Amino acid sequence: MTEHINSAFDTGLKEVNKQIAKLGALAETQLDDSLTALKEKNIQKFESIINRDKSLDKITADVSSSVFELLALWSPIAYDLRSLLVADRVGAILERIGDYSKNIARRSQVIVSEENFDRLPVNIIGLGQHVQDLLHKSLDAYMELNIEKAMNIWESDIDTDRLYLSIFKEILSYMTENPDDAKMLTHLIFISKNLERVGDYTTSIAKQTYFLIEGTVPQTKRPKAMTTF
Amino acid sequence: MTDNFIETRLRKRYSAEKRFKIYSVSALILALLILATLISSIAISSIPAFTQINIGIDIKMNDDQILQFEEDPENVSWRSLQKKSFYSMFPDVETRKDKKELNKLLSTGAYIEIKKFYLDNPNKLSDNNIIYVPASDDVDLLIKDIIDRDLPQDMRTISDNQISYLDKLISNNRIKKTLSWRLFSNSDSREPELAGLKGGIVGTLLTMFVTLIISFPIGVLAAIYLEEIAPKNKFTDIIEVNINNLAAVPSIVYGLLGLAVFLNYMNMPRSAPLVGGIVLALMTLPVIIIATRAAMASIPPSIREAAYGVGASQMQVIVHHVFPLALPGILTGTIIGIARAAGETAPLLMIGMMAFIVDVPSKITDKATVLPAQIYMWANNPERSFEYLTSAAILILLVILIMMNLLAILLRKKYERRW
Amino acid sequence: MKDVGSMIPNQYKITTSNVNVDYGSKRALHDINLQIEEKEVTALIGPSGCGKSTFIRCLNRMNDLIEGCKVEGKIMIDDVDINSSDTDIVELRARIGMVFQKPNPFPKSIYDNVAYGPRIHGIAKSNEDLDNIVMKSLKRAGLWNEVEDRLDASGLSLSGGQQQRLCIARAIAVNPDILLMDEPCSALDPIATAVIEELINELKERYTIVIVTHSMQQAARLSEKTAYFHLGKMIEYDVTSNIFTNPKHEMTEAYISGRIG
Numbered sequence: 001m002t003e004h005i006n007s008a009f010d011t012g013l014k015e016v017n018k019q020i021a022k023l024g025a026l027a028e029t030q031l032d033d034s035l036t037a038l039k040e041k042n043i044q045k046f047e048s049i050i051n052r053d054k055s056l057d058k059i060t061a062d063v064s065s066s067v068f069e070l071l072a073l074w075s076p077i078a079y080d081l082r083s084l085l086v087a088d089r090v091g092a093i094l095e096r097i098g099d100y101s102k103n104i105a106r107r108s109q110v111i112v113s114e115e116n117f118d119r120l121p122v123n124i125i126g127l128g129q130h131v132q133d134l135l136h137k138s139l140d141a142y143m144e145l146n147i148e149k150a151m152n153i154w155e156s157d158i159d160t161d162r163l164y165l166s167i168f169k170e171i172l173s174y175m176t177e178n179p180d181d182a183k184m185l186t187h188l189i190f191i192s193k194n195l196e197r198v199g200d201y202t203t204s205i206a207k208q209t210y211f212l213i214e215g216t217v218p219q220t221k222r223p224k225a226m227t228t229f
Numbered sequence: 230m231t232d233n234f235i236e237t238r239l240r241k242r243y244s245a246e247k248r249f250k251i252y253s254v255s256a257l258i259l260a261l262l263i264l265a266t267l268i269s270s271i272a273i274s275s276i277p278a279f280t281q282i283n284i285g286i287d288i289k290m291n292d293d294q295i296l297q298f299e300e301d302p303e304n305v306s307w308r309s310l311q312k313k314s315f316y317s318m319f320p321d322v323e324t325r326k327d328k329k330e331l332n333k334l335l336s337t338g339a340y341i342e343i344k345k346f347y348l349d350n351p352n353k354l355s356d357n358n359i360i361y362v363p364a365s366d367d368v369d370l371l372i373k374d375i376i377d378r379d380l381p382q383d384m385r386t387i388s389d390n391q392i393s394y395l396d397k398l399i400s401n402n403r404i405k406k407t408l409s410w411r412l413f414s415n416s417d418s419r420e421p422e423l424a425g426l427k428g429g430i431v432g433t434l435l436t437m438f439v440t441l442i443i444s445f446p447i448g449v450l451a452a453i454y455l456e457e458i459a460p461k462n463k464f465t466d467i468i469e470v471n472i473n474n475l476a477a478v479p480s481i482v483y484g485l486l487g488l489a490v491f492l493n494y495m496n497m498p499r500s501a502p503l504v505g506g507i508v509l510a511l512m513t514l515p516v517i518i519i520a521t522r523a524a525m526a527s528i529p530p531s532i533r534e535a536a537y538g539v540g541a542s543q544m545q546v547i548v549h550h551v552f553p554l555a556l557p558g559i560l561t562g563t564i565i566g567i568a569r570a571a572g573e574t575a576p577l578l579m580i581g582m583m584a585f586i587v588d589v590p591s592k593i594t595d596k597a598t599v600l601p602a603q604i605y606m607w608a609n610n611p612e613r614s615f616e617y618l619t620s621a622a623i624l625i626l627l628v629i630l631i632m633m634n635l636l637a638i639l640l641r642k643k644y645e646r647r648w
Numbered sequence: 649m650k651d652v653g654s655m656i657p658n659q660y661k662i663t664t665s666n667v668n669v670d671y672g673s674k675r676a677l678h679d680i681n682l683q684i685e686e687k688e689v690t691a692l693i694g695p696s697g698c699g700k701s702t703f704i705r706c707l708n709r710m711n712d713l714i715e716g717c718k719v720e721g722k723i724m725i726d727d728v729d730i731n732s733s734d735t736d737i738v739e740l741r742a743r744i745g746m747v748f749q750k751p752n753p754f755p756k757s758i759y760d761n762v763a764y765g766p767r768i769h770g771i772a773k774s775n776e777d778l779d780n781i782v783m784k785s786l787k788r789a790g791l792w793n794e795v796e797d798r799l800d801a802s803g804l805s806l807s808g809g810q811q812q813r814l815c816i817a818r819a820i821a822v823n824p825d826i827l828l829m830d831e832p833c834s835a836l837d838p839i840a841t842a843v844i845e846e847l848i849n850e851l852k853e854r855y856t857i858v859i860v861t862h863s864m865q866q867a868a869r870l871s872e873k874t875a876y877f878h879l880g881k882m883i884e885y886d887v888t889s890n891i892f893t894n895p896k897h898e899m900t901e902a903y904i905s906g907r908i909g
Contacts, residue, residue, distance in 0.1 A: 001907065077864065077892045535752040535818075539742070540822060545768055
C-alpha cells in the first residue's frame with residue numbers, strides 16, 4: 001500500500017501497529033513465562049505474571065482509544081478501515097491471551113505445591129509450546145501481512161484440538177484412578193483448556209489477518225476435531 | 230539588525246503606497262478641475278442667452294387697421310404699425326437717419342410680437358396697449374452691460390444717439406428684462422435676439438429616432454447571432470474583427486458613405502433626418518453590437534445550462550433568459566451609442582444637415598439640422614450675441630447627453646441582477 | 649457483448665456501450681461501458697478531470713452545447729439510442745432532469761422557476777393544472793413547507809440549499825424518469841447537504857438517479873452502485889459497499905482512501 005496524501009493518518013496507524021507489536025511481544029512473554037514458571041514451579045514468577053497483566057490491559061485500552069479516535073477523525077474506508085478494525089480486534093485478542101496466561105499462572109500457583117504434582121503423566125508443557133508456536137506464527141503473519149502463513153495457522157489449529165483432547169482424556173482417566181487429586185486435576189483441565197483457547201485465538205488472529213488483506217473472511221471451513229465426547 | 234532592515238523596508242513600502250495614492254487622487258482632482266472649468270465657463274457665458282431685453286411700445290390701432298385686421302390679420306401692415314407707434318414715442322426725432330437709428334433699437338422681428346399680441350388678444354384691438362417687443366442684439370448686450378457705454382462711439386456697435394433714446398426708454402420704464410424661452414420656442418435666425426434651437430432640437434430628436442429604430446434591432450439581432458448562434462470559425466472571426474474595427478472608423482467616413490449611397494445613388498432627400506439617422510445608425514451599429522455581445526457574454530453559463538437542462542430550445546433560451554437578463558446592459562450600450570451619435574457633426578456635414586434651416590422639421594423627410602450642427606454654425610456667426618447663444622446651445626446639448634447617460638445608469642441600476 | 653445487447657431487450661434503464669468523447673483532438677472518455685439500473689442511485693466518483701462530469705453530460709446530450717465535443721458509441725435509454733439522429737433533444741432533456749453543481753435558479757420567482765419547464769413543454773392544461781404541478785414538484789423536492797407562502801419571491805432570495813432543492817423541483821416538474829446530478833452538494837454546507845441527501849434517498853423511489861460527487865462519503869451513503877473513473881477510463885464499477893469496503897482495483901483503493909495512487 002502506498003502512503004496517504006495526508007500523512008497524519010499514516011502516523012496514527014503506524015502508532016497503533018507499534019502498540020500492537022508491543023502488546024504481541026508482551027502476550028508472548030506472559031504465555032512463555034507462565035509455562036516456564038509452571039515447569040520450574042517458580043512462585044515469584046507467578047506473582048510477576050499476575051502483576052504484569054495490568055500493563056497489557058492498559059496497552060489494549062490505549063490501542064482501542066487510538067483506533068476510536070482515528071475512526072472518528074478520518075472516517076477511513078476499505079483497507080484503512082479494515083486495518084483499524086483488525087488492530088482493535090487483535091488488541092482485544094492479545095489481551096484475552098494475556099488473561100489466559102494470568103489464569104494459568106494463578107491455577108499453577110495452586111497446583112505446584114501439591115505433592116502428586118510431579119507424578120503427573122500429562123504433557124501440558126507440550127501443548128503449551130505448540131500454542132506458543134502458533135501465537136508467534138500468527139503474530140508474524142499479521143505483522144508481515146502474510147496470507148499464506150495465516151492460512152497455515154488456520155489449518156494447524158486441528159493439532160491443538162487433538163493435543164488438548166488427548167490431555168483431557170488422560171486427565172479424565174487419571175482422575176478416576178486418583179479421586180483425591182480431583183482439585184489439582186480440575187485446575188489442570190482448566191489450564192489445558194486455557195491453552196486450547198489461546199490456540200483458538202491464534203486462529204482468530206490469522207482470520208483477522210486474512211480479512212485485513214482480502215477484505216473477506218476465509219470461505220473454507222476450519223478443520224476441527226471433536227473437543228468433547 | 231534584521232529588524233531594522235525589515236522596518237526600513239516596511240516604511241518604504243508604506244510611503245510608496247501613499248505616494249501612489251496621492252498620484253492617483255491628484256490625477257482625479259486635475260481631471261475634475263478641468264471638467265469643472267470647462268462646464269462653468271460654458272455655463273457662465275451662456276447666462277446672457279437665457280434672458281432677453283424687451284422694449285415696450287405704446288400702440289393704438291386706428292380704425293382702418295382694425296378693419297383690416299378683422300378681414301385678415303395678414304393684411305395689416307405690422308411693420309409700419311410698429312414703426313409709427315415707436316416714432317410717436319420720440320417726437321423729437323425727425324430726420325430719416327435718426328428714425329432709422331431709432332428703429333434699429335428694436336429687433337427686426339419685433340412686429341411679429343405685435344401681431345402675436347393682437348392675435349392672442351382680439352378684444353384689445355381698439356385699446357391703448359403697451360406691447361413689449363424684443364430689443365435688437367446690440368441693445369440687449371448694452372443693457373446687460375456687455376457693451377461698455379463709456380467706450381468711444383466708433384468702438385461700439387451702438388451710437389450715442391441710440392444710447393440717449395435708450396436712456397429715455399429706461400427712464401420711462403419701458404425696458405423689461407425677462408427670462409427667455411425663445412431658445413426652445415424659436416428656430417434658427419440670422420438675428421441673434423430671435424434665434425432659437427427648436428429646429429435643432431427637433432431635428433436631433435427625429436434623427437435619433439431614425440437611428441434608434443434602425444440600429445437597435447439590427448445591432449441586437451446581429452449580436453445575438455454572433456454571440457449565441459454562429460459557429461466559431463474563421464469566417465465569424467473575421468466578422469468580429471471587422472465589427473471592432475468599424476467602431477473605430479472616423480465618423481466622417483460614414484458621412485461620405487451616406488453621400489455616395491443614399492443621396493447620389495438612392496436619391497434620398499438631402500438634409501433630411503431620415504438620411505442623417507441612417508448614417509448615424511451605421512455608425513452606432515458596431516457600438517450596439519459590441520455592447521450587446523458583452524452583455525450577453527456576461528450572463529453566467531449556469532443560467533443557459535439550467536434552461537437547456539429542462540429542455541428549452543436554443544431560441545427559448547435566448548428569448549426567455551439570455552436576452553431579458555442582458556437587456557439592461559444592451560440598453561446602456563445603446564443609449565451611450567445613441568448619445569455619441571447625437572453629438573456627431575462630421576457625418577452630417579456630408580449629407581447637408583449642416584445648413585441654415587429656419588423651419589422646424591415635422592417629419593423625417595423634411596429638411597432639418599441638428600443641435601451640434603447648429604452650435605457649429607452659430608459659433609461661426611459674426612454677431613457678438615451668438616457667442617452667448619453658442620454657449621447656451623452647448624449647455625443644452627450637454628444637458629441632453631447627460632440626461633441620456635443618466636437614463637442609461639438608472640436603467641442599469643434598476644434591472645441589473647446579481648447571480 | 650454489443651451484439652447480445654442489441655438482441656435481447658434491455659433490462660437496464662441506461663446502457664452505454666463503447667462511449668468515447670473527444671474535445672477537439674483530446675480524448676476525454678475512453679470506451680465507457682456501463683449499465684445503470686432503474687430506480688437506483690448510481691454514483692460516479694473520481695479525481696477532477698477524470699471524465700465523470702463529461703459522462704453524465706452525455707446522458708442528456710448536454711455535450712452538444714460544447715463546441716468541438718464529439719460523442720461516439722451507443723447510449724441506450726429504455727432501448728432507444730439517444731445519440732441517433734432522430735432523437736428529439738428537447739424531449740430527451742425533458743425526460744432526463746439535470747441538477748448542476750452550483751444552484752442555478754432562474755432570476756425569476758420561485759413559482760416561475762418550477763413552472764418554466766411545464767410551460768415550455770405545454771404539460772399543464774390550465775393554470776390550475778400548473779399550480780398543481782408546481783405544488784407537487786416543490787413538495788417532492790421537500791421545499792413546499794418553506795416557500796408555500798412566498799411563491800412570488802425571487803428564487804435567488806433562498807438559501808443555497810433551498811436554491812438547490814428549487815432546482816431539483818424545477819427538474820422534476822417536467823416529469824422526468826432519470827435525474828442527473830452533477831456534484832449537487834459541492835456548494836452547500838453539511839446540513840443543507842444532509843437535507844439534499846435525504847431528499848435523494850426519497851427520490852430514488854421514483855427516479856433513476858445518476859450522481860457525480862467528490863464526496864466519497866456521499867457516494868457511499870447514497871448510492872447502490874458506484875463507478876470509479878480515472879483519466880477518462882472507467883476503472884471499476886460495482887455495488888457501492890464493495891467499492892468502499894473492498895475495491896478490486898488498486899487505483900480505486902488508492903483514490904477512495906486518499907493514498908498517493
